[in-house]
Amino acid sequence: xxxxxxxxxxxxxxxxxxxxxxxxxxxxxxxxxxxxxxxxxxxxxxxxxxxxxxxxxxxxxxxxxxxxxxxxxxxxxxxxxxxxxxxxxxxxxxxxxxxxxxxxxxxxxxxxxxxxxxxxxxxxxxxxxxxxxxxxxxxxxxxxxxxxxxxxxxxxxxx
Numbered sequence: 001x002x003x004x005x006x007x008x009x010x011x012x013x014x015x016x017x018x019x020x021x022x023x024x025x026x027x028x029x030x031x032x033x034x035x036x037x038x039x040x041x042x043x044x045x046x047x048x049x050x051x052x053x054x055x056x057x058x059x060x061x062x063x064x065x066x067x068x069x070x071x072x073x074x075x076x077x078x079x080x081x082x083x084x085x086x087x088x089x090x091x092x093x094x095x096x097x098x099x100x101x102x103x104x105x106x107x108x109x110x111x112x113x114x115x116x117x118x119x120x121x122x123x124x125x126x127x128x129x130x131x132x133x134x135x136x137x138x139x140x141x142x143x144x145x146x147x148x149x150x151x152x153x154x155x156x157x158x159x
Contacts, residue, residue, distance in 0.1 A: 075138055
């Protein structure tokens with residue numbers, strides 16, 4: 001089916017997860033989600049699950065939690081982009097759709113980090129963009145591995 005024959009329902013249904021992810025990133029790219037505001041609630045949650053964390057270790061644990069959030073969050077964002085591209089451009093190979101997905105995640109991550117340079121308690125980091133892209137790429141690779149392993153031999157799609 002050509003893209004011109006698709007109605008609004010298709011486009012909204014296909015792309016709403018990407019828009020929702022972008023909105024979540026915009027909401028989290030605020031002063032309230034800076035490390036100075038997330039430390040206390042995350043420490044409470046950590047201690048509830050794992051017990052007390054000494055002050056000397058908490059900064060490292062807190063950073064690891066936040067960076068894991070970047071990786072995981074952008075992994076999910078990569079999946080939203082991948083789904084949208086697979087549905088929009090089914091004639092493309094998985095590799096091309098995955099590259100478009102990682103590029104979409106990279107664009108969103110770059111905009112997020114650029115925005116954070118203007119906030120008083122946040123910093124924009126190219127390292128966070130790289131981490132975000134790694135999360136998106138990893139999830140795209142995981143999906144490829146699982147779909148290839150689960151697909152019956154007679155139904156292989158072009159890579």
